[in-house]
Amino acid sequence: MQTKNISKIRSLLPNSNLIDDEEVIGLAKSRLADLLSRLDAFHFSTYLDYLSGSFIPGVWFSDLFNFAYFQLVKALSNNVEVRECEYCGHIFEVTHKRQRYCPPLPNRKRSSCEMANNNRLKKEKNNKEKFNTANLQNGITKKRSYTVLHGIDPFTQEQKRITKSGLL
Structure with missing residues (x-):
C-alpha cells in the first residue's frame, strides 16, 4: 500500500x-x-x-x-x-x-492520459506564443501610431518635425 x-x-x-x-x-x-x-x-x-x-x-x-x-x-x-x-x-x-x-491501453505504447496531457501542454504553449506574437505586433503598431501623432521615433527617441504633408 x-x-x-x-x-x-x-x-x-x-x-x-x-x-x-x-x-x-x-x-x-x-x-x-x-x-x-x-x-x-x-x-x-x-x-x-x-x-x-x-x-x-x-x-x-x-x-x-x-x-x-x-x-x-x-x-x-x-x-x-x-x-x-x-x-x-x-x-x-x-x-x-x-x-x-x-x-x-492494450496494444498501445503511450497512456491516453499522458497523450492528453501532452496535447494540453502543446495547446497552452501555442496559445501563449500566439498571445505574445499578437502583443508584440500590437506594440509595434502602437509605436508607429505614437510616432505619427507625436513626432517622436520610439526606437531612436529623436524628435521629428511633422508638417501637414508628413514627416520632414
Whole structure:
C-alpha cells in the first residue's frame, strides 16, 4: 500500500494527530483490512480442468465486483505500489518507477492520459506564443501610431518635425 502521503492518510483517520507516522500507517492498514473483510464480496468457486495431460485449477467469480475485490486484496497482500494519475486523478498500479500516468491501453505504447496531457501542454504553449506574437505586433503598431501623432521615433527617441504633408 502506498504510504507517501501521510497527511492525506492522517486526515481520513479519526484522532490520528495524536500518534506518529508509523502508527498512522499501521492503523490505516488495519482499518482497510477490517473494511474489506466486512464486505460480502468474496464469492467465488473453484474448479479443476484436465488439459494436455495435466490438471489445471481455476477460479470462477460470480460477477466483476468479486473479481475486482479479489484483485484489490491480491495487490494489497503483494505490497504493490500505487499512484495517482497526474492527468485524470485515478489510482493505478505502478509498473515502472518513472510512471506518472495511467497505464496504456492494450496494444498501445503511450497512456491516453499522458497523450492528453501532452496535447494540453502543446495547446497552452501555442496559445501563449500566439498571445505574445499578437502583443508584440500590437506594440509595434502602437509605436508607429505614437510616432505619427507625436513626432517622436520610439526606437531612436529623436524628435521629428511633422508638417501637414508628413514627416520632414
